[in-house]
Amino acid sequence: MAQPHRLPQGGRVDRATPIRFSFDGRTIEGFAGDTVASALLANGVHLVGRSFKYHRPRGILTHGSDEPSALLQVDRGPGKIDPNNRATVVEARNGLTTSSQNRWPSLAFDVGAVNDLLSSVFVAGFYYKTFMWPRSFWDKVYEPVIRAAAGLGVAPQVADPDAYANRHAHCDVLIVGAGPAGLAAALAAAKSGKRVILADEQPEFGGSLLHDTTATIDGQSAEAWRIAAIEELDGYETVTLLPRTTAFGYYNHNHVALTERVTDHRETPAKGAPRERLWQVRAGEVVLATGSHERPLVFADNDRPGVMLAESVRVFINRYGVAPGRRIVFVTSGASAYAAAADAKAAGLEVVMVDLRPERDCGPEAADLRLKGVEVLTGQTVIETKGRKRVAGLVVAPCANGTVGDRRVIACDCVGMSGGWTPAVHLFSQSRGKLAYDEGRDAFLPGVSAQAERSVGAAAGLYDLATCLTSGYAAGAAAAGVAGGRAFAASQTPTGFTPVRDLPTDANPAKVRAFVDFQNDVTAKDLKLAMREGFESIEHVKRYTTTGMATDQGKTSNMNALGIVSKALGRPLPAIGTTTFRPPYTPVTFGALVGPARDALFDPIRTTPIHEWAAEHGAAFENVALWRRAWHFARPGEDMHAAVDRECRAVREGVGIFDASTLGKIEVVGPDAAEFMNRMYVNPWTKLGVGRCRYGLMLKEDGYILDDGVVARMAEDRFHVTTTTGGAPRVMNHMEDYLQTEWPDLDVFLTSTTEQWAVIAVQGPRARDVIAPLVSGIDLSNEAFPHMSVREGAICGAPCRLFRVSFTGDLGFEINVPADYGRAVWEAVFAAGEPYGITPYGTEAMHVLRAEKGYIIVGQETDGTVTPDDVGLAGMIAKAKKDFVGKRSLARPDVVAAGRKQLVGLATETAALVLDEGAQIVADPGEPIPMTMLGHVTSSYFSANCGRSIALALVADGRALMGRTLHVTTPAGFAAATVCDPVFFDSEGGRIHA
Amino acid sequence: MLDRSLVARRDRPLGAAPTSNDRARVAPAPAGVRLSLRVRGAEGLSSLGLGLAINRMSAEGERFSARLGPDEWLLGAGEAELETLEGEIAAALGDRFRSVVDVSHRNVAVEIAGPDAASALNAGCPLDLSDAAFPAGSATRTLLGKAEIVLLRPTAEPLYRVECWRSFATYVHGFLVEAARTA
């Protein structure tokens, strides 16, 4: 019979809509509205997983997001697999494939369960104590074995095909939790007309009202009130209702992060709909109506499948119409379980009530339940459960003043336990609010708020329905800044409990396994052992035993752990402290956090106007900051090495064309522009004529090189500054900082023009011949337009700033045209160059060509600790300037001290050997370790033009070592290299002026 | 003499086709003129939007002026209006010290319009875009995902113009298309 444990009536499930999914290969039938947990229970499936450490059989403990045990792998299709889903949260639907975790080969027969027999070995701190020696075992033996044995689910193997959305939202009042308190808060806040967001992790709003079927509010059934409240809220345009949305993080300044599960519950989601949406809400005020969690009781074998929380038994009966057992024993130390017992009895199930409290401490609920024909035992303790993969009996005994009486076995197939309630103060605590221990409620309650926040209802320790409603309404009104409270009449809620820690027992304490943290398999015995070993702070006990450190963050276990530590140490509970609650409240998918930032949207990929041309002409690209730059243009059959050799030779022998558009550009404008440049750069600028260029070197205030680049004076009051590709934002920030904060009196403005201009470098002896037919309005002759000058004119009819500059050491031009003309001009230049064999070259050839000339690259020859003198550029420094950024630091003792590393060339003894960049340099390869390191190789290439390898290096006192043989590390040992001038090609420098 | 066939044409980085999503329609805007105007102490002047409050804009047709900071304006105009606009700046500011930089090719604009446009923008823009917080005539530099943008809302219509630097245009456009799809 399908669903043998579905009750004949009742529940909110839609009995007209049957659904099927699979669990460990078996087809499970349920109804729309079921969770996976309720459908499994309807089919009598209680064993759903194996525990983390001992591989003990585990069932369903709770009915919500606090579930520590019933964790499933859920497969929604290819790539849509994720582990550690709580069966009590996953909505059952057609097409789901679910499976149990942490078992092999099968759930019923799990080899790892041998750990349970060895549990006396796997005590607290087991890993710390065991896997220490020998050290060599760690990588090869311990870690792989531990990793294979531990952990729960299995990570997916393929990329996640789902889409995830992100949404920044703002509201005046954010209400977290749509139980009675949250609904009342929303009703009050909505009336103000302000923007309200109401979020709840469940598919339906109502919280406890969804299963409190006998409650009444203002003379109507709670259900009728709930429906009316939601309808009213839905009618406000200013109210956003977010079901299936979990607030998981509460950050600074009322920034709250929530995940909305948009499509997982749908068999056929709308096309393009995201799986989840991350809401980043900035709220004026926050109302936390997050409810509370029931506490398990701590007794031997309390983890047996079939043992669950009392309120969860009630939820499965009332909300899902499922009998979690036919003969249910409730064990409680408080009043609320009586409501569960009464509902179970009313559903036609056999019920026994075991109350741990003495008869005199029980409220009228005990008598009421007896009147309904239920046996109620009081003054009891629980010794253990019977059964193996499903509870078969509960062993109880009378207990007074620590004396345990005669045992009695109560046969049952389900136990509903209640050790009281713990307010869900996680978000409050995340908001940095201070918790205060309340002895009467045996709970940490929200104390002083740190942000614009209010906690209401059960989250504030208020469990009575009318009080929840009233406190919620008042908080909602106050949060929205409107006056007025409202009294609610509601049926009475049985509240109050006597805190119990681990239950008294007459069993051998060494044999008792009474679980506190079900997910991390931590028992009361483990906690006591930790204390015997000297751990007393709860933060230490937590880390040593791992209690409360699983994905459920100890929602069901923290108060029990604290209570046991407190009792064992004989110190009041607040003196033990409470652990810190950290986001996320419940596990969050990586997808939700990543959102749209994947694939093409992972990072902006910056490309130049000439990028497509390069791609069409076979360029390989390299990443430079966020830019993609053409690296080389290997032809079919050519490797990179051959391509770079060919490109380098072409530039020296004919002409090459290079996309330099990524260079940073800044327009410096104003009457004080030259003065500003004087202060920002080491060079002098006052006398630089209009139409002239200069190589500029920029330091940080500590005297080290920050950036470099050619600067052109376009007018008396206008400079065209260029920077390195990666340094563009850094230089702009650096300049703006000084301009705004140190010299606001200077009349200068800075504008980034990096992307206004496409830059086409045409380099080589034939460069002038190539561009001449395309340029109008500029005399290109050497006399009229010498090296390091700039002219404005037109190329191909487009306005241009034409630079005569060179980063190759050969005749060269850099054509700056407005970016949208970039490709057209590039193509025209390329066509005009074809008779001269014009060769496109990439960044690699550019690097080789400049290294042949000993030109530095900031970030390659420099590393943030290199001065102008270190790289032989002291001559750039304007001697007459009294001050510029970094000047004072150039006189610091360590900067003027002898022995600094200086830029030199290195010529390897073996001409073909290309050294590794970063390789260390020593004087004596025979020196015992640790050897004296003289410096390192900063750039190294094979130079086709030089017919040998070339390298630049920073070497201590390098300029004094010219001609000396040093030794450089290589993968094959040391290689000898001679220190030489860093200019390897055309050392007279005549070619650049051709 | 320059061969006419070699005369370059503007080539924008994005295609022109809008998306078909009516709730949040994403469309690259045509090329235009953009000038970055920097000037201090010009708030008293009324022309060119110099009197606007910070983060406010005025717009008429293709012309707009957006005040992005205490001394910074972004001026927009149709493609043929560069000289006209420069002339107006000269007329308005006379000899007053200023910086005018042509950024027409640096900036690329994408428009997003429709009832879900603000929600889609909020996929990557952290600002409150409600009518109360970001009404008609709002303009500001801000972020969209990992890109810096200038966000302009010329009118009360749910139509926003997103301006970014050229090399970020593919990312910004792709981000908006994806955001519109999942808004």
Place this chain on the structure above:
Amino acid sequence: MLLIDCPFCGTRPETEFRCGGEAHIARPTDPSALDDGAWAEHLFVRSNPRGLHAERWIHAHGCGRWFNAVRDTYTDRFVETYKAGEQPSHPIDDARA
């Protein structure tokens, strides 16, 4: 994510801003007049208080202006923001004192 009150734009999210370290450390008008010790102090030594700290912020992805803020380094609460060149109205904690 913090909310920061830009003196020009109003309250904006933290991601639009960048912090530039301690405020009110003016660059000496004549650095060459400082001895090595004084220059090192200027370059490298900062107050690093637990409590109210005056610091420089730039509304980088907004109006682009540098301004100053007093922030409590313990609670992350911003006490006030004010334009560059102005002085805070709150006393600043100085861990060096």
